[in-house]
Amino acid sequence: MAAQRGQRGGVGGDTPPAPTAAEITTPIPRVADVPAARERARAVPEAAVARLAVYLRVLSAMQEQGAVTVSSEELSAAAGVNSAKLRKDLSYIGSYGTRGVGYEVTVLIEEIERILGLTRKHSVAVVGIGNLGHALANYGGFPGRGFPVSALFDVDPDLVGVPVGGIAVHHIDDIPRVCSEREVSIGVIATPPPAAQTVCDRLVEAGVQCILNFAPVVLQVPDHVEVRKVDLAVELQVLSFHVARRADDAAATGGRQVNGMVVS
Numbered sequence: 266m267a268a269q270r271g272q273r274g275g276v277g278g279d280t281p282p283a284p285t286a287a288e289i290t291t292p293i294p295r296v297a298d299v300p301a302a303r304e305r306a307r308a309v310p311e312a313a314v315a316r317l318a319v320y321l322r323v324l325s326a327m328q329e330q331g332a333v334t335v336s337s338e339e340l341s342a343a344a345g346v347n348s349a350k351l352r353k354d355l356s357y358i359g360s361y362g363t364r365g366v367g368y369e370v371t372v373l374i375e376e377i378e379r380i381l382g383l384t385r386k387h388s389v390a391v392v393g394i395g396n397l398g399h400a401l402a403n404y405g406g407f408p409g410r411g412f413p414v415s416a417l418f419d420v421d422p423d424l425v426g427v428p429v430g431g432i433a434v435h436h437i438d439d440i441p442r443v444c445s446e447r448e449v450s451i452g453v454i455a456t457p458p459p460a461a462q463t464v465c466d467r468l469v470e471a472g473v474q475c476i477l478n479f480a481p482v483v484l485q486v487p488d489h490v491e492v493r494k495v496d497l498a499v500e501l502q503v504l505s506f507h508v509a510r511r512a513d514d515a516a517a518t519g520g521r522q523v524n525g526m527v528v529s
């Protein structure tokens with residue numbers, strides 16, 4: 266087994282420098298061809314990639330409401346980031362907007378989708394069809410965003426063969442065959458922690474190169490496999506840190522905190 270690789274998760278983390286005036290105002294051609302898009306994608310920092318996915322979600326909602334253009338201020342407010350960071354993120358993908366007009370919503374959506382590799386669908390397999398696996402399999406929001414859940418696996422004989430979200434659960438012994446037949450490119454691990462590494466190894470052996478891991482363990486994967494970890498406890502701990510810091514600030518200024526609000 267190859268050396269363990271760092272696992273990434275969460276939005277934020279880097280603080281890119283603010284864009285220069287020239288970056289903001291100089292329109293440059295759209296990302297027009299795949300090699301150029303790949304080249305740009307390599308230059309995008311990991312934290313910016315996560316924010317691009319957030320911008321895409323916000324832009325899609327704006328497009329549904331009929332928006333044609335959007336200013337960086339509107340988009341940054343809707344995405345919950347400051348506008349300098351947003352402009353810097355969009356500059357990574359070669360999108361600078363036009364002074365006084367902003368960004369064309371449709372064009373920006375296309376550019377972000379191309380950078381994120383969303384111009385093709387990514388078939389998803391979920392392994393571990395318990396509480397979380399059921400929720401993921403039944404969630405209707407993934408297919409529309411290019412991630413059809415196409416295979417489910419578990420070891421529980423009471424689950425194998427049972428349809429969940431319209432897809433029959435297979436035994437994990439079927440991972441190689443089913444993943445190959447259904448061209449699975451992303452594996453989601455929702456098993457108890459002790460089973461996660463074995464399940465990961467099986468997915469990797471089946472050719473799956475992207476893993477989203479919900480189990481609170483660090484997975485060992487070969488270099489060519491990308492792992493992202495979703496650890497809700499860590500996210501809550503980060504929130505706890507911010508709440509504690511606000512309480513300290515409130516105490517230092519003679520106020521006190523009630524439900525996160527400083528009161529005197």
Ligand SMILES: NC(=O)c1ccc[n+]([C@@H]2O[C@H](COP(=O)([O-])OP(=O)(O)OC[C@H]3O[C@@H](n4cnc5c(N)ncnc54)[C@H](O)[C@@H]3O)[C@@H](O)[C@H]2O)c1
Nearest residue numbers: 393394395396397398419420421455456457458460479480
């Ligand atoms: N439920 C949540 O809200 C939540 C939140 C954050 C993280 N998690 C993590 O997600 C994972 C799943 O949580 P859950 O609440 O759905 O657990 P669960 O016990 O309800 O379900 C786990 C499922 O995994 C299956 N399983 C066990 N060993 C397996 C193996 N070797 N191969 C395939 N399937 C196997 C079990 O049969 C079961 O169906 C856990 O690691 C948990 O810590 C859960």
